[in-house]
Amino acid sequence: MKEAKVSPEAKVGILVLVGIILLFFMSFKITRLEMVRGEVYTALFTSASGLVINADVEVAGVHVGKVEKIGLEKGKAKVWMKIGKVAMHQDAEAIIKTHGVLGDKYIEIRPGSPEVPLLPPGGTIAHVKSAPDMDQLFASLESAARGMSDLGKSLGEAVGGEEGKRAVKEMVFNLRDASTGLKEIVRDNKGKVGNIIANLEEITAKVREGEGTLGKLLTDEKLAEEAEKTMKKMQKAAEGVQEQTPITTLGALLGLFF
Amino acid sequence: MWKAINTVGEGVAGYIKEMGRIFLLLLDTVRWSLYPPFRFDLLFQQMERVGVKSVLVVVLTGVFTGMVLALQTFYALKKFGAETMVGVTVALSMTRELGPVLTSIMVTGRAGSAMAAEIGSMRVTEQIDALFAMAVNPVKYLIVPRVLASIVVVPILTIIADFVGIVGGYFVGVIILRINAGVYVANMEKYVKLGDIYNGLIKAAVFGLILSLIGCYKGFTTTGGAEGVGRATTQSVVLAAVIILMADYLLTAVMF
Numbered sequence: 001m002k003e004a005k006v007s008p009e010a011k012v013g014i015l016v017l018v019g020i021i022l023l024f025f026m027s028f029k030i031t032r033l034e035m036v037r038g039e040v041y042t043a044l045f046t047s048a049s050g051l052v053i054n055a056d057v058e059v060a061g062v063h064v065g066k067v068e069k070i071g072l073e074k075g076k077a078k079v080w081m082k083i084g085k086v087a088m089h090q091d092a093e094a095i096i097k098t099h100g101v102l103g104d105k106y107i108e109i110r111p112g113s114p115e116v117p118l119l120p121p122g123g124t125i126a127h128v129k130s131a132p133d134m135d136q137l138f139a140s141l142e143s144a145a146r147g148m149s150d151l152g153k154s155l156g157e158a159v160g161g162e163e164g165k166r167a168v169k170e171m172v173f174n175l176r177d178a179s180t181g182l183k184e185i186v187r188d189n190k191g192k193v194g195n196i197i198a199n200l201e202e203i204t205a206k207v208r209e210g211e212g213t214l215g216k217l218l219t220d221e222k223l224a225e226e227a228e229k230t231m232k233k234m235q236k237a238a239e240g241v242q243e244q245t246p247i248t249t250l251g252a253l254l255g256l257f258f
Numbered sequence: 259m260w261k262a263i264n265t266v267g268e269g270v271a272g273y274i275k276e277m278g279r280i281f282l283l284l285l286d287t288v289r290w291s292l293y294p295p296f297r298f299d300l301l302f303q304q305m306e307r308v309g310v311k312s313v314l315v316v317v318l319t320g321v322f323t324g325m326v327l328a329l330q331t332f333y334a335l336k337k338f339g340a341e342t343m344v345g346v347t348v349a350l351s352m353t354r355e356l357g358p359v360l361t362s363i364m365v366t367g368r369a370g371s372a373m374a375a376e377i378g379s380m381r382v383t384e385q386i387d388a389l390f391a392m393a394v395n396p397v398k399y400l401i402v403p404r405v406l407a408s409i410v411v412v413p414i415l416t417i418i419a420d421f422v423g424i425v426g427g428y429f430v431g432v433i434i435l436r437i438n439a440g441v442y443v444a445n446m447e448k449y450v451k452l453g454d455i456y457n458g459l460i461k462a463a464v465f466g467l468i469l470s471l472i473g474c475y476k477g478f479t480t481t482g483g484a485e486g487v488g489r490a491t492t493q494s495v496v497l498a499a500v501i502i503l504m505a506d507y508l509l510t511a512v513m514f
Binding site: 008009011014015016018019020022023025026027028030148 | 297302303305306310313410411413414415417418420422424446447450451452455459
């Protein structure tokens, strides 16, 4: 016994303590020990498919309780929910919804309007809805697809058949007549079109030679020089600003220290 | 031909006999652990040797297992956009499976082998016979404290491994791979059940029994001097690891 040693008992004690603390910590983390205080309400759904015991009950996305029990009553699914923190009114609504596409089922509660009298504890929420689940979604998609195919069919019926074909053909003929008409107009007024083009040529030539206001603006060298000067000045100014910056920053820093 | 069958038969019979002897040793241990006087000093000594001295190696194993799990499951789950489930996967794998199994295999390597070597050298130097001569029952004096200590301590080490593994997974998932921290933790709390943790702890206790019993048995039946001690040590580790993995499947299937 030359040095003060920690006895094996103490070491083992610390180990056991650490183990128990960690076990309690993890257990508390994963079991929401918020023994939901509240009242039990029931609701009758046409289908509680996918809903499980302990599923969340939410109001406006906030967790307020959980599903206690699921049973059958007169061929409908009866769900007992424990709901706390929220006062339920008689026009409250319960809707089975899904978190995400593959998520869990939960019950969304709308507590109802404040003017309506309160629902007594244990009461039944009268207004229920089952949000469309995947089955229903697929069913509605199917009906939509059927509608599309009906549309296609009726379109086919309208256009198809001898009468429809004739109508389409007529349309094509009309288009052809219209385009030949346009061609004839151009051919008949050849001289006039030529004049228009000649006028345009004259104008562009003037512009090129620097006559007229537009021409001057484009070709005058003085104007160009002045523009260049302005640009250079601006560049210098910008450089000045750039050079100044580090100095001022340094100044500010020094100011901070002294 | 006849000789070959004979050899195989003898081998099989040998294994069956060995299993029988291990089971008898277990019964002996249980019987002697119920009789006073209870040697708590020996129990604490063994708990310190098996438990406290294994903490570092268990923590290292746990952290890196959790980290690599996060990395690997992230790679797989990213393929269908479920990265936020990495935490759940890490936590469930650690608590249900890897925590108990890796911990007990590490403890087998550290402490089970030491038991076999220690008791084995006592056997070959006739110290165990000396114990008998002094009317001290070697099962009570040597085996009971080791087995009880392992049964208690391996679950505790498993909790530590679970915890540091989950922390390591969090570190990789949230800080390195940048998974949303809130969703990571919320999913973990949502999908991990208390039963998952206790499941792993029951397994760990059984593994503790297996590794200490086999270590003691191999030491107790050592023959052939220093070489025999080496053989007993090696055999105890291999046998314990194999039996732990087999028992793991059985226990998982039963408690699924």
